Amino acid sequence: MYKGVVFDLDGTLANSIEDIADSMNKVLQEKNLDTHDYITYKTFVGRGIKSLVENALPKSHRDASFIEECFQRMMEVYDDNCIAKTALYPGISDLLNSLRDRNLKIAIFSNKANELTQKVVNVLLANWQLEMVIGAGGDIPRKPDPKGALLISEKMGIAPEELMYVGDSGVDMETANNSGMHAVGVLWGFRDMEELLENGAQTIIHHPMDLIQSLD
Incomplete structure (x- = not known):
């Protein structure tokens, strides 16, 4: 029992997938990088936001300093939008x-x-x-x-x-x-x-x- x-x-x-995806896509757009759809984001989540940020970035942009920069920005954007949808x-x-x-x-x-x-x-x-x-x-x-x-x-x-x-x-x-x-x-x-x-x-x-x- x-x-x-x-x-x-x-x-x-x-x-929460739409709020997560919308927030990360905003970060990618700010960096002039390709965005992803909601289905793709379902494969990125589960191991924390920093891991998601790394997965969402193109492999050519995954050096530690850039990941950290995007992670900090993602946290700012998502904090404002985590209960929007x-x-x-x-x-x-x-x-x-x-x-x-x-x-x-x-x-x-x-x-x-x-x-x-x-x-x-x-x-x-x-x-x-x-x-x-x-x-x-x-x-x-x-x-x-x-x-x-x-x-x-x-x-x-x-x-x-x-x-x-x-x-x-x-x-x-x-x-x-x-x-x-x-x-x-x-x-x-x-x-x-x-x-x-x-x-x-x-x-x-x-x-x-x-x-x-x-x-x-």
Whole structure:
């Protein structure tokens, strides 16, 4: 019997791809570089914004100083636009309500910069009590390092094996397995079933409410 759920944010709870892509494309346009479509950006996300910036730049422009310059600009642009189009996926509100009704504890562990993670969560998830919200930065290494997930486990007072970790990417599945949590991959996010299974997904769900059936 599971006692809590740790969620990834982008591609799992919130569809943020348009705001991410629009912000990075603005940076590329400012540098007179080619932009990318939303589908392509789904392959860039998952390992933090700096990694996304590097992936979005042409290989001829990936020296460290230019990546850092574009990263700083991306953070400025995205900070102003991180909730312009971003919204919860259909069914997420119902899922979170059901988890609350079952008295399950909920937390978030994201590779999005912590300040941006908190900003999005405060706007989109204000209706639900969250035990802990962790984004990238400070003393917490990026996923798939399990340190953040284990910190959440400790904060919740729930053993890792009694927690589900729910995400949309291979990085999330690695994080779940590295921390000893049950790895749940979602198919409405940014990656496909093949990547989820290859990286250790133990359960695959097609719709948010499918998670409820997997809890017992």
